[in-house]
Amino acid sequence: MKIIVLAKHAPDPESEISVASDGKSVSQSGLVYDINDWDRYAVEEAIRIKEERDGEVVVVGVGTSCDDTLRKCLAMGADRAIKIPVDTSFDAYQTAEVIKEALKDEEFDIIMAGLMSQDLNNAQVGVLLAAMLDLPVATAVAEMKVEDGKVIAKRELEGGYLEEVELPTPCVLTIQSGINEPRYVSIMGIKRAKSKEMKEVNVSPTISTLEIEKMYLPPVKKAEMIEGDASEIAEKLIAIFKERGLI
Amino acid sequence: MKVFCIAEYRFDELNPLSIEILNLANQIKGDGTAEAVVIGKDVGKYAEELVKYADRVWKVEDDALENYTPDLYVDVLLQLVEKENPDLILVGNTSQGSEFAPYLAAKLNAPLATDVVAVDTSDGVKVSRYLMQGKLMVDLKLKSTPCVLTIRQGIFKEGSEVGGEIVDAGIKPSRESKRKFISYIEPEVGEVDITQADIIVSVGRGIEDASNIELAEELAELLGGVVAGSRPVIDNGWLPKDRQVGISGKVVKPKLYLALGISGAFQHVMGMKDSELIIAINKDPEAPIFGVAHYGVVADLFDVVPELIDKLKELKG
Ligand SMILES: Cc1cc2nc3c(=O)[nH]c(=O)nc-3n(C[C@H](O)[C@H](O)[C@H](O)COP(=O)(O)OP(=O)(O)OC[C@H]3O[C@@H](n4cnc5c(N)ncnc54)[C@H](O)[C@@H]3O)c2cc1C
Numbered sequence: 001m002k003i004i005v006l007a008k009h010a011p012d013p014e015s016e017i018s019v020a021s022d023g024k025s026v027s028q029s030g031l032v033y034d035i036n037d038w039d040r041y042a043v044e045e046a047i048r049i050k051e052e053r054d055g056e057v058v059v060v061g062v063g064t065s066c067d068d069t070l071r072k073c074l075a076m077g078a079d080r081a082i083k084i085p086v087d088t089s090f091d092a093y094q095t096a097e098v099i100k101e102a103l104k105d106e107e108f109d110i111i112m113a114g115l116m117s118q119d120l121n122n123a124q125v126g127v128l129l130a131a132m133l134d135l136p137v138a139t140a141v142a143e144m145k146v147e148d149g150k151v152i153a154k155r156e157l158e159g160g161y162l163e164e165v166e167l168p169t170p171c172v173l174t175i176q177s178g179i180n181e182p183r184y185v186s187i188m189g190i191k192r193a194k195s196k197e198m199k200e201v202n203v204s205p206t207i208s209t210l211e212i213e214k215m216y217l218p219p220v221k222k223a224e225m226i227e228g229d230a231s232e233i234a235e236k237l238i239a240i241f242k243e244r245g246l247i
Numbered sequence: 248m249k250v251f252c253i254a255e256y257r258f259d260e261l262n263p264l265s266i267e268i269l270n271l272a273n274q275i276k277g278d279g280t281a282e283a284v285v286i287g288k289d290v291g292k293y294a295e296e297l298v299k300y301a302d303r304v305w306k307v308e309d310d311a312l313e314n315y316t317p318d319l320y321v322d323v324l325l326q327l328v329e330k331e332n333p334d335l336i337l338v339g340n341t342s343q344g345s346e347f348a349p350y351l352a353a354k355l356n357a358p359l360a361t362d363v364v365a366v367d368t369s370d371g372v373k374v375s376r377y378l379m380q381g382k383l384m385v386d387l388k389l390k391s392t393p394c395v396l397t398i399r400q401g402i403f404k405e406g407s408e409v410g411g412e413i414v415d416a417g418i419k420p421s422r423e424s425k426r427k428f429i430s431y432i433e434p435e436v437g438e439v440d441i442t443q444a445d446i447i448v449s450v451g452r453g454i455e456d457a458s459n460i461e462l463a464e465e466l467a468e469l470l471g472g473v474v475a476g477s478r479p480v481i482d483n484g485w486l487p488k489d490r491q492v493g494i495s496g497k498v499v500k501p502k503l504y505l506a507l508g509i510s511g512a513f514q515h516v517m518g519m520k521d522s523e524l525i526i527a528i529n530k531d532p533e534a535p536i537f538g539v540a541h542y543g544v545v546a547d548l549f550d551v552v553p554e555l556i557d558k559l560k561e562l563k564g
Contacts, residue, residue, distance in 0.1 A: 014531075090385070093353075120378050163430075164428075164431075216386075218383065218538075223525075224541065225545065226544045233551050237542075241503070
């Protein structure tokens with residue numbers, strides 16, 4: 001069983017966020033990068049399947065500075081990494097295109113991607129790649145089971161419902177958070193990861209379907225703010241509860 | 248503009264978002280048309296509902312389309328799009344829509360934008376969407392038509408009736424689906440039904456650890472309410488799945504929704520925004536939750552909640 005996992009080195013939306021001076025991109029200052037949260041679950045799931053069924057987990061990263069994330073995935077237990085050192089734009093087609101090119105010589109059973117990236121929230125790359133490769137796809141996978149030649153996946157729907165589907169391999173799955181509990185990266189894992197292969201594949205995107213016009217802080221309707229020290233705040237909250245007949 | 252809107256239904260009910268995307272289509276069509284497409288085995292009743300808001304409804308019916316599969320949806324849509332040449336294809340940003348829309352776009356080589364909240368067609372196609380989990384917005388220009396957009400729920404609720412015609416598209420799938428539908432699985436029922444609670448103390452990732460849930464439990468008990476949580480809290484196993492508030496969890500409408508350490512991602516907000524009173528405590532003054540809350544407190548929840556507990560205890564004697 002050979003599983004390809006797409007892992008993005010992505011800024012955490014909880015870090016300090018502002019718009020760069022060009023008005024079209026996110027300012028890099030204050031951004032904290034890590035493996036995209038949804039991809040962590042995908043890497044974990046792939047490694048679990050490998051531990052059960054043998055085979056290989058290959059992690060793929062796009063970006064000139066994605067080494068840390070790829071090493072982290074190797075430390076979790078991926079066997080080797082493919083780095084595509086190109087900074088693709090907001091246009092997810094570009095990311096999908098370079099991944100498709102880089103995987104040209106790889107045979108695989110499953111490609112797993114996170115449901116979306118924590119920074120762009122596009123939820124596109126996995127499905128675009130599936131379409132480009134003409135493979136069946138299932139998104140928001142919350143539970144899965146691999147059998148010979150097929151995958152049984154439970155996809156998350158709205159309102160707590162799931163949909164159980166069956167896909168032949170090779171196929172593409174995008175993984176929803178909570179499917180498993182991703183392991184911590186151990187010191188041993190980090191040591192072992194150093195000797196693992198990280199191959200660079202140089203490809204550049206050719207597609208361009210959209211253009212960023214501007215980036216800005218969203219207009220928000222602001223709540224009435226309650227100020228003071230913790231004790232004053234508590235007093236004021238209790239006053240509101242009383243006024244509303246809640247207590 | 249000729250705008251196609253792909254309808255969605257499940258468990259015998261049309262998704263209200265299908266009407267919302269028609270409302271949007273009617274706003275932006277100019278002297279063009281707003282046309283719905285409904286795919287399935289027996290879709291007549293959905294077509295009847297849709298046609299009130301559409302200039303035309305295309306029915307694509309076949310036994311093989313009884314259950315949604317992305318490959319067959321894309322297969323029939325490609326045939327219809329080739330025949331009818333729409334400029335814009337609108338899809339709901341749902342579990343289903345956000346699955347087949349990118350596949351369709353890729354097969355059409357069409358520009359794609361997902362989770363869109365505003366569309367401007369006065370000069371080409373421009374859209375607005377959030378990124379960074381709601382903390383930033385971006386305006387995008389799509390370079391060519393047709394293009395595919397998935398539209399966020401709850402934005403285009405207002406619209407007027409149009410009243411058009413229902414047409415049988417006469418299109419059949421040209422292949423078999425590689426992906427097979429097996430079944431729907433209902434959510435498990437737990438001991439507490441958060442949808443019935445008047446007071447909800449809801450915790451987010453800011454609660455930091457399973458052991459801190461106790462704090463929320465204590466507060467909830469003093470207020471006569473229940474504890475619920477955002478998705479990461481459930482993903483981490485700190486609360487059971489049936490306590491999740493949001494799009495993939497439950498929709499709640501209590502008298503008081505106290506959000507502790509919740510950022511206010513759209514998927515969460517969809518589950519609680521209609522609560523009568525929303526109070527948010529968050530360290531980050533820029534947290535999007537303050538955009539939906541009635542009252543906001545910028546503070547560490549671990550400072551405020553214990554104070555609140557003490558004062559409520561005093562009050563109760
Ligand atoms: C298809 C899909 C479905 C989803 N469905 C749901 C859903 O049903 N429900 C849901 O909730 N999410 C859902 N999500 C996830 C959603 O996008 C967010 O990731 C999630 O809601 C974030 O939860 P959070 O606010 O608890 O965590 P975070 O976004 O990490 O926010 C934590 C917040 O806590 C604050 N904080 C930290 N420490 C403290 C402190 N000591 N005191 C005060 N404040 C503090 C921080 O400032 C921050 O704002 C879904 C996502 C997808 C893609």
